[in-house]
Amino acid sequence: MIKVLIVEDDPMVAQLNKRYVECINGFQVIAIACNGEDALRYVKSSTIDLIILDIYMPKMDGVSFLKELRKRSIKIDVILVTAAREAENIDEVLKLGAVDYLIKPFEFERLKHSLDNYLLRHQLLNNKNQIEQEDIDRITNKQEKNSSYPLKKGLHKNTLESIRNFVRNNRKQAVTSEEVAERIGVSRVTARRYLEYLVSIQEVKLEIEYGSTGRPGHLYRDIHG
Known part of the structure; x- marks a missing residue:
């Protein structure tokens, strides 16, 4: 805190x-x-x-x-x-x-x-022994290239920021749309729509998890994770 x-x-x-x-x-x-x-x-x-x-x-x-x-x-x-x-x-x-x-x-x-x-700056500088260049870029606001992307119609800035921060704060592990939905308080369909938008602007990468049965699962990870 x-x-x-x-x-x-x-x-x-x-x-x-x-x-x-x-x-x-x-x-x-x-x-x-x-x-x-x-x-x-x-x-x-x-x-x-x-x-x-x-x-x-x-x-x-x-x-x-x-x-x-x-x-x-x-x-x-x-x-x-x-x-x-x-x-x-x-x-x-x-x-x-x-x-x-x-x-x-x-x-x-x-x-x-x-x-x-x-x-984000406080967490990175206090929870890691070594800092990567991507971390420095993030906390010094040097990595703003995606801020120029227009917000897709139907998406809300506040919800997008909440989901973006959740993925960033869990950057060492992939998360599912279900996990994001539960944490942010939105439906799974809504969470997935925002995650797919973040994938489209290259802030988040999509990983496909193939199981032995059923449909493959979609996992989302911060691009620098």
């Missing part, structure tokens, strides 16, 4: 961000701080994996807070969620190691995309 600290001075926005984050599997909001000083005190005494950080705050703003984190060699990942649009701020926090930057107002799907990518 990814432990999250939200640093946001607007209580309503902080609660909204908390609900957003906890809608996504794998994340738990541990605390909310209303400024950088409070957040700094909290991270010194608690285990945090990820900070959702605003820039415009009293006492200590987000940029100053991030600088202080790095000055103290506190290695916590940070995603900026803020109304700040100044190129200077954006450039500075990216150089300080922010893993993403979301400008308010944003759609939930944009935050979900950011957190899904972060979860």
